[in-house]
Amino acid sequence: MLIKTILNKVHKLKSFVYQDVKPGVYQGSEVFNVTVVPRKNSHAVCSGCLKPAPGYDSLAERRFEFVPLWGIRVFLLYTMRRVQCKTCGVKVEQVPWGDGKKELTKVYMQFLASWARKLSWKEVACTFNTSWEKVFHAVEYVVEWGKAHRSLDNIKAIGVDEVAYQIGHKYLTVVYQIDRNCTRLLWIGEERTEATIRSFFSFFGTERSQQLEYVCSDMWQPYVNLNSAVNP
Structure with a gap:
């Protein structure tokens, strides 16, 4: 056939x-x-x-x-x-x-996740006659795979910014790699406090933090205090 x-x-x-x-x-x-x-x-x-x-x-x-x-x-x-x-x-x-007990094949999860970068999850589900939950699990699978296989070595420059996600001054802190040859999202944390920034550097590790050459951020005070977080 x-x-x-x-x-x-x-x-x-x-x-x-x-x-x-x-x-x-x-x-x-x-x-x-x-x-x-x-x-x-x-x-x-x-x-x-x-x-x-x-x-x-x-x-x-x-x-x-x-x-x-x-x-x-x-x-x-x-x-x-x-x-x-x-x-x-x-x-x-x-x-x-397949992957464990998942009902979707790996290639189908990759397919749905790639479309979820262009359309809303609901639109992807309607377009391909599937459910919102399956699109969610597809994106989750791809994100977890990416986290497990990413390399955090040789990062020289990062950018720190805040993103409002809810009415009422609810913020997330986002950290990007901004090297000349690679720009990507590295980490997301709740709130925009010094504790949040320190959580990133705890995740990033002391050795990698000390290898940073450039840290770019706006003038929000906890971000200005990044130097103390890099060198506690």
Whole structure:
């Protein structure tokens, strides 16, 4: 089927194959159900240590939502295996398209999160026939992945600013990296006090703080006192 060809072209799965694609109905709407099976002679991977392990048993078939095609929802159907890992004991296998117990595939969460940068979460949900909660979880997943994989080394310049987010003088403190070759948001803290600033530098670490060459901020007094926070 053409859809199998498209999936193998844009989202090939290591150690797994797309077995077949069948139209169906789920939650009152038309869907494509894509059955996924392990590749012959491949080994399941332990979700704890991410190492191959012998099989133990199988669980019920799970449904993972994929990027929709032509406005039709797509689901990967897979019967999860459990493994008998020497290190971790009996564990559910790790699959390359999923993350833990999440119902959405990784690629679909990345897809929704990329659109959430351009549209409101409600608009993204309506456009792609999904829920606001799923868009939220997609953004949360991408943010957590980014936090886990970001590097805070070799930052020489930061900018500190305040953002009002509610009527009644409710503020957030935001800290950006503003090096010539990289501009990005680093941290957000509640309020705009010296305690907030010190919380950032506690998170940033003494060694990295001492390597800063430039700190830019407005003239709000707690921000002016940044030097004492950098060198307590």
